[in-house]
Amino acid sequence: MTLLLFGLFFLFMLLGVPIAFAIGASTLYALHQSGVPLMVVTQQMFQGINSFALVAIPMFILAGDLMAQGKVSEKLVSFADSLVGFMRGGLSVVSVMAGMFFAAISGSGAATTAAVGSSLVPELKRKGYDPASAASLIAASGTIGVVIPPSVPMIIYAVIAQQSVSKLFLNGFLPGLAMGLGLMAIAIAQAYKRQYPKGTPLSLSTIWVTFKDASWGLMTPVIILGVSSRGSSHLLRRR
Known part of the structure; x- marks a missing residue:
């Protein structure tokens, strides 16, 4: 998973994809390939910013x-x-x-x-x-x-x-x-x-x-x- 994650990230960077989208896209694809439900990603994102x-x-x-x-x-x-x-x-x-x-x-x-x-x-x-x-x-x-x-x-x-x-x-x-x-x-x-x-x-x-x-x-x-x-x-x- 780590190799896939960094490989996609550097590939997106070489293609000129903005760094924020390169990080997001490579992470989502790596999680999808690992069998992690993408709904968990959304929940964790909102939980991370749910702070007063x-x-x-x-x-x-x-x-x-x-x-x-x-x-x-x-x-x-x-x-x-x-x-x-x-x-x-x-x-x-x-x-x-x-x-x-x-x-x-x-x-x-x-x-x-x-x-x-x-x-x-x-x-x-x-x-x-x-x-x-x-x-x-x-x-x-x-x-x-x-x-x-x-x-x-x-x-x-x-x-x-x-x-x-x-x-x-x-x-x-x-x-x-x-x-x-x-x-x-x-x-x-x-x-x-x-x-x-x-x-x-x-x-x-x-x-x-x-x-x-x-x-x-x-x-x-x-x-x-x-x-x-x-x-x-x-x-x-x-x-």
Whole structure:
């Protein structure tokens, strides 16, 4: 069965069949040849998605898209710029910090990269930063979106492994912070090596103004963690 499954899969791939259809078609045919009723496949598919926790995934993606369209990402970028923009190469550090902020809102690495990159890549190029280096730094900071809660892969893992979503979220903060600090250190080292310019001067009034503008976006992870914690406790009590 294994040989048949992988043989059909690679055959479909060589014929140019999209990978999702290649996986599905080869699996269905292999199961049919093994005598497994195809009705069982349908039942298992619906059983696999019959989970209340999985409802959070489209909601997180929707929240990230709404905030990206509502210019929340730009407010987060402005707040990050007011904090670390005064450093040499501060704009590259801002891109990492803004990625961490937005990652804690959207829960998706792709959404984080798209939202932060659309705001910062043109500005980085205008300030004389190497385009390839800037794009790779923002793409790398977008990967923090799967570590800093709320995280879509964490929810999927929690559902599959029957683990607490809130505990996984709480344990994701320190690794995400460590990843962000590591990327900031790389950005600062590149800035001094390539003599990138300094950014916005440090000003407490600017920090306060930008913090007020970005406050609702910054509160989103706290709200989500609170809701997920209560939801997990409720499900445990029901069990």
